[in-house]
Amino acid sequence: MTDGWNIVVCVKQVPDADDVSIDPETGRLNRSDAEAVMNAPDYNAVEAALELRDEVGGTVTALSMGPPNADAVLRVAVGMGADDGVLLSDPAFGGSDTWPTSLALARGAEELDADVVFGGEETTDSSTGQVPPGIAAHNGWAQLTYVEGLEPRPDEGRLVAKRDVEGGYERVAAELPVVVAMGFGENDPRPAGLHRKIYAETDFEPETWTAEDLGVEDEVGLAVSPTQVGGMDTADPVPREQEVLEDTEELAEQIAEVV
Amino acid sequence: MAATSDSGVDIEEYDDVWVFVEQHDGEVASVTWELLSKGRDLADERGEDLVALVMGEDIDETDIPQQCIARGADRVLVADDPVFEPYRSDPYGEQFRHLVETRKPAVALIGGTHTGRDFAGRVAVPTHAGLTADCTELEMEDGRYEMRRPAFGGDALATIICPEHRPQMSTVRPGVFPAAEPDEDRDGEIEDVEVVVDESETMTEVLDREVGDVADITDADVVVAGGMGVEGDFEPLWELAEMLDGEVAATRDAVEEGWIEPARQVGQTGKTVRPKLYIAAGISGAIQHLEGMDDSETVIAINTDPNAPIFDNADYGIVGDLHEVVPELIEYFEEHEEAIPA
Numbered sequence: 001m002t003d004g005w006n007i008v009v010c011v012k013q014v015p016d017a018d019d020v021s022i023d024p025e026t027g028r029l030n031r032s033d034a035e036a037v038m039n040a041p042d043y044n045a046v047e048a049a050l051e052l053r054d055e056v057g058g059t060v061t062a063l064s065m066g067p068p069n070a071d072a073v074l075r076v077a078v079g080m081g082a083d084d085g086v087l088l089s090d091p092a093f094g095g096s097d098t099w100p101t102s103l104a105l106a107r108g109a110e111e112l113d114a115d116v117v118f119g120g121e122e123t124t125d126s127s128t129g130q131v132p133p134g135i136a137a138h139n140g141w142a143q144l145t146y147v148e149g150l151e152p153r154p155d156e157g158r159l160v161a162k163r164d165v166e167g168g169y170e171r172v173a174a175e176l177p178v179v180v181a182m183g184f185g186e187n188d189p190r191p192a193g194l195h196r197k198i199y200a201e202t203d204f205e206p207e208t209w210t211a212e213d214l215g216v217e218d219e220v221g222l223a224v225s226p227t228q229v230g231g232m233d234t235a236d237p238v239p240r241e242q243e244v245l246e247d248t249e250e251l252a253e254q255i256a257e258v259v
Numbered sequence: 260m261a262a263t264s265d266s267g268v269d270i271e272e273y274d275d276v277w278v279f280v281e282q283h284d285g286e287v288a289s290v291t292w293e294l295l296s297k298g299r300d301l302a303d304e305r306g307e308d309l310v311a312l313v314m315g316e317d318i319d320e321t322d323i324p325q326q327c328i329a330r331g332a333d334r335v336l337v338a339d340d341p342v343f344e345p346y347r348s349d350p351y352g353e354q355f356r357h358l359v360e361t362r363k364p365a366v367a368l369i370g371g372t373h374t375g376r377d378f379a380g381r382v383a384v385p386t387h388a389g390l391t392a393d394c395t396e397l398e399m400e401d402g403r404y405e406m407r408r409p410a411f412g413g414d415a416l417a418t419i420i421c422p423e424h425r426p427q428m429s430t431v432r433p434g435v436f437p438a439a440e441p442d443e444d445r446d447g448e449i450e451d452v453e454v455v456v457d458e459s460e461t462m463t464e465v466l467d468r469e470v471g472d473v474a475d476i477t478d479a480d481v482v483v484a485g486g487m488g489v490e491g492d493f494e495p496l497w498e499l500a501e502m503l504d505g506e507v508a509a510t511r512d513a514v515e516e517g518w519i520e521p522a523r524q525v526g527q528t529g530k531t532v533r534p535k536l537y538i539a540a541g542i543s544g545a546i547q548h549l550e551g552m553d554d555s556e557t558v559i560a561i562n563t564d565p566n567a568p569i570f571d572n573a574d575y576g577i578v579g580d581l582h583e584v585v586p587e588l589i590e591y592f593e594e595h596e597e598a599i600p601a
Contacts, residue, residue, distance in 0.1 A: 099384065126410070127527065128392035133348065133380030142462035143348055145377045160466065166288070166372055167522060168470035170345070174463045184528065185515045226389030226424035230405060233416045238553050241574040244565075248584055251559065252591040254575045256598035258536045258557045259481060259503055 004058025005115040005154070005176075009049040010105055010135070011042040011062050011077050013070040014125040038073040041120030043080075043189035044182045048150065049118045050081045050190070056152045058115070059083040062206075063108050065093060065101060071206050079192030079200035085207075086112070092211040095222025102134025107214040110139060115176045116159060121146065121184045132181035142174035145181040268387075270365075273425035276302040277364040278332070279355070280313040281374055283346060283470070285321050289478055290370035292330050292438035294431055297397060298368055299331035299439070304399045308333040310364065314354060316344035319451075328447030331439060335447060340454040346374055347463050350456040352381025357455045359386050364426045366404060368397070371430040379430050389421030394429040395531070409527065409550055434477035434531040435554070476523055481505025482534045484525055484552070487512050488541015488562060488581055493519055495585040496540060502592050504600055508532065510548050526551035540581040544569030561585070 015034035049060045062077035064070050065088040074085030088104050096104070109117045117136075122129035129145070136143035144161040148169065151160040160173045164183055192200070211217040222228075245251050278298045281288040295311065302309040311327035313335060318324065324335040336358065342350045359367070359382060367382070369375040371393045383390035396407035396416070403420065406429050410417040421427040476482060483500040485493055486509070493507060500507045507523060514524045525532055527547040537555035541562060542548060549572055552558065560573035561581045570576045577584055592599050 098380075098390065099387065102380070102384065122528070126392075129376050130380050130383075130390060130392055133377060134384050136348075137352065137381045137384035143377070143381075144463075145348075146373045164373060164521060165468070165470065166374070168468070170468040171466040172347070172463050173466055178462075183521075226383075226387060227391055227419050227421050229417055230420035231418040232410065233418070235409065235414060235416050238572070240558060240572055242571060242576075243574065244570060244576045244578065246577075248577065248579075248587040249591060251561075251575060251577050251584070252588050252595070252598070254557075255503070255536065255538070255559060255588070256592075256595070259599055 004053070005056050005152075006113050007049050007053055007058055007060045007116050007118070008063050008109050008112050008114040009042075009045050009060060009077060009082065009118040010131070011046065011064050011073045012039045012120075012123050013037070013064065013066050013073045014039045014123055036069070036072065038076045039120055039123045039125075041122060041124070041182070041184040042073070044184060044187055045118040045120045046077050046080050046082065047187045047189040048147070048180065048182045049116075051187070052116065052150060052152060056154050061086060061112055063105060063112070064088065065104055068208070074206045075200040075204060076192070078204050079197040080190055081193070081196060085204070087206045087208045088214070089208050090210040090212075092217055093220050095225060096220050097225035097227045098128055098130040098134055099226055100216070100220040100224055102131045103138050104211065104214060104216055104220055105131065106135045106138035107216055108209065109135060109177075111209070111214065117177070117179045119179070119181050121181055129181070132179050136179035139177070142178040143181070144172060144174055144178060146183050147180050148183055148186045150180070268424055270423065270425050273363040273365040274305075275308045275310050275364050275366075276305065277310045277312055277367040277426070279367070279369040279375065280311050280323065280327060281370050281372060282313065282315055282323060283374075284344075285315075285323070287323060287326070288370055288372060288374075288433070289438065289475060290372060290375075290431070290433040293433070293436040294368045294370060295327060295330040295332060296439035297431070297436040301366060301397060301399065302333070305365070307365065311335045312338070312355070312358065314338045314343040314351060316341045324449045326441065328445050328449075329441035329443050331445070333447050335449045336452050337449060338452050338454050340456070342454070342456050342458050342461065345465050345468055347461060347465060348378040348381055349462050352378045353456045354454065355382045356385050358452065359388070359426060367426045367428045369428065369430050371432045375430050379428060383428050386426070387424055388426050388428045389419075389424045390428045390430075391419040391421075392430050394431045395435045397429060397431070414546060432531045434533055476506045476508045476525070477530050477532055479506035479532070480534050481536045481538075482508045482525070482532050482552075482555070483538045483540065484508040484510070484542060485513055485519075485540050485581070486510040486542035486548070487516075489513060489518065490541075491516065491518050492582070495582065495589065498589055499538070499585055502589060502599060503536070505534070505536070510542055510545070539569050539573065540585060542569055543567045544572055
């Protein structure tokens with residue numbers, strides 16, 4: 001461990017949540033206009049990965065799975081300061097739910113000989129929060145979720161996390177390798193430095209690995225995904241009175257009516 | 260350790276509805292009672308048993324298994340060992356995995372708390388189960404089990420099915436299903452199960468755990484919630500909430516500003532509340548927030564912006580600054596004590 005830790009941070013390209021809408025006529029999702037951006041909680045994951053590298057030494061590699069143009073999120077991470085980036089990209093991954101997705105990322109993390117794997121708390125597009133624990137489960141590694149802060153203990157080969165639990169917090173020490181899901185908004189992600197940003201957008205070329213490179217070609221994609229989307233409905237708005245009152249006393253009377 | 264891509268699961272071998280009983284230090288999380296109530300309905304529709312699974316230390320000295328029966332369970336499985344206290348994902352996941360593999364439940368429900376969402380994947384991955392996050396509806400439709408969850412900030416409801424894998428696992432949001440009243444006369448079986456986890460195999464150690472008296476906003480009849488319009492001063496909302504015997508809640512933005520603790524956040528990434536009265540003060544009404552409060556019986560909005568979407572989603576509203584309106588409400592209730600519960 002004298003050379004520091006191999007730190008991997010998983011990032012995902014998602015449609016910008018502010019741009020996604022439902023067509024009220026068809027009930028279908030309008031995501032075509034939505035700009036593709038890095039999942040917001042992943043900024044906290046990248047920041048935590050960079051801070052950890054600052055403390056213990058080593059390298060940060062950004063890892064993503066997606067179509068070829070998802071390399072854009074690796075460039076965001078490299079612009080912020082990640083050392084390298086790897087894209088898992090293969091039509092074979094299409095239709096993967098969280099089970100095969102976390103398998104592919106788990107194999108990628110193994111391939112990178114990861115000591116610590118970071119991810120965001122959840123994604124803004126599917127919000128399952130299942131992928132970081134899934135990576136840990138596939139590899140039989142420890143996990144720390146809803147993390148608020150980290151204390152590395154390189155001499156013990158452990159990482160201590162303060163994690164949010166209902167009604168408080170706990171501090172948990174985990175043996176390496178470990179998967180960390182950073183809580184959304186728990187740190188202040190640094191802006192990309194200008195030189196780093198120019199490098200990320202011009203000279204940097206991520207490696208691309210296929211399902212076959214990872215040895216998972218028969219274990220990913222729609223066919224092996226345990227869950228399937230059986231339909232999508234628009235949520236009906238709850239009917240409300242929508243009455244705007246003129247003075248506080250009337251409002252107070254309405255409140256008194258209910259309580 | 261290649262994982263198997265088993266499309267050849269014999270789904271006929273799997274039956275019964277399981278509910279994970281979340282307890283910390285002998286305190287059962289209220290979502291557990293909600294899941295036992297919903298699980299009872301599902302088990303009846305499926306013609307199967309409802310099974311509660313409790314893990315912890317010295318569970319026999321508590322009345323948790325009996326309470327599970329009173330709340331609807333036909334059978335209670337108890338895994339009792341010091342390794343299960345306090346909660347850690349690896350021993351919980353490993354014990355649950357073993358029970359799933361040996362007893363083959365068809366459906367497994369877990370609270371969508373930080374605890375439940377932390378370890379559900381550690382069961383679903385090794386058993387190749389289908390796991391659906393954060394469900395808000397669970398239904399049997401023409402013999403098919405359907406899990407529904409909000410998607411895209413609550414604008415849409417996605418139906419998730421799990422045709423060829425078992426169990427069909429869900430994490431379920433606290434507060435979305437009502438808990439049933441306990442029936443002390445119900446009969447059920449309590450069974451101690453073999454503990455397959457050993458401390459020497461765990462990968463984590465809990466160094467300390469600080470859990471205060473944080474209120475459960477999902478349980479409150481009155482919720483007074485603040486957003487960016489609060490501008491850092493929640494004091495009037497605390498005062499009003501106390502008067503109305505309610506709890507204070509907040510939007511994600513207000514939590515991120517550090518004005519209030521995350522346990523009080525309502526919305527897509529926070530909690531779902533279903534109070535009789537929800538007072539939204541200085542909340543614009545972003546879709547992600549509405550998703551967490553839509554089950555409220557009556558919604559009151561206070562906002563300076565007459566075009567704020569919250570007014571379309573409120574029963575009664577007033578256009579005004581909460582820093583004036585809320586103190587006026589407090590004053591009114593001070594003068595009209597008879598109008599509110601003692």
